[in-house]
Amino acid sequence: MAKKNYVSNSTESVRMFKNRFLESLTKIHYSVPIIFWVPVILYFVRKAYLQGEMSGGLVATFFLLGLAFWTLAEYVLHRWVFHFEPKSAWGQRIHFIFHGVHHDYPKDRLRLVMPLSASIPMATIIYALFSLFFAEYTLSAFFSGFLTGYLIYDECHYAMHHANFKSGLFKKIKDHHMLHHYSDPEKGFGVSSYVWDLIFGSGFSRKSKKEL
Numbered sequence: 253m254a255k256k257n258y259v260s261n262s263t264e265s266v267r268m269f270k271n272r273f274l275e276s277l278t279k280i281h282y283s284v285p286i287i288f289w290v291p292v293i294l295y296f297v298r299k300a301y302l303q304g305e306m307s308g309g310l311v312a313t314f315f316l317l318g319l320a321f322w323t324l325a326e327y328v329l330h331r332w333v334f335h336f337e338p339k340s341a342w343g344q345r346i347h348f349i350f351h352g353v354h355h356d357y358p359k360d361r362l363r364l365v366m367p368l369s370a371s372i373p374m375a376t377i378i379y380a381l382f383s384l385f386f387a388e389y390t391l392s393a394f395f396s397g398f399l400t401g402y403l404i405y406d407e408c409h410y411a412m413h414h415a416n417f418k419s420g421l422f423k424k425i426k427d428h429h430m431l432h433h434y435s436d437p438e439k440g441f442g443v444s445s446y447v448w449d450l451i452f453g454s455g456f457s458r459k460s461k462k463e464l
Contacts (some may be wrong), residue, residue, distance in 0.1 A: 257433065257434055261358065265363060268348075276369060279362040291344070297392070314390055316399075322397070325440065355437060359370060366406060378398075439454050440456055
């Protein structure tokens with residue numbers, strides 16, 4: 253690439269906090285979200301199906317709606333929240349902690365999935381917002397799909413940076429994300445899918461893809 257958009261491509265982690273406890277909250281192995289969130293997802297599916305007495309078809313419908321809605325949320329969060337750059341010093345510090353560090357150190361193996369210290373509070377807030385629009389058991393089915401979408405995104409993100417895909421859909425998705433990191437960070441905001449980049453016109457040209 254003509255322009256270097258990163259500080260280091262090392263797989264090691266750069267230190268972010270002097271405090272050891274705070275520093276530990278910023279690092280996570282890619283398997284941890286699976287271990288934590290899969291039981292949570294199963295809990296919400298069970299709640300909708302057994303406690304809510306929803307039919308299997310209805311649970312599946314709202315699950316898929318939640319999964320689809322995640323793809324839009326992923327795009328919106330990445331483009332307009334994670335890539336919003338404040339002008340104040342403290343705002344820039346927060347931006348670096350949440351996303352800037354990932355662009356400076358894109359292969360940092362312990363900062364490629366969201367730490368539970370961030371994902372649990374975010375999920376709690378989002379659940380509370382969704383509760384304004386959904387009944388309890390309908391929300392359980394919808395939120396289980398939403399969380400599944402998030403989990404797919406998290407694990408795909410790790411794979412995009414560390415797996416070597418030779419061909420197929422995952423190769424295309426990886427190329428899309430690599431262009432976001434190494435060519436133009438103002439394009440290509442979809443990680444687990446580039447559908448919304450196509451819809452919003454923030455994808456890459458064929459010329460850019462050939463340069464990868």
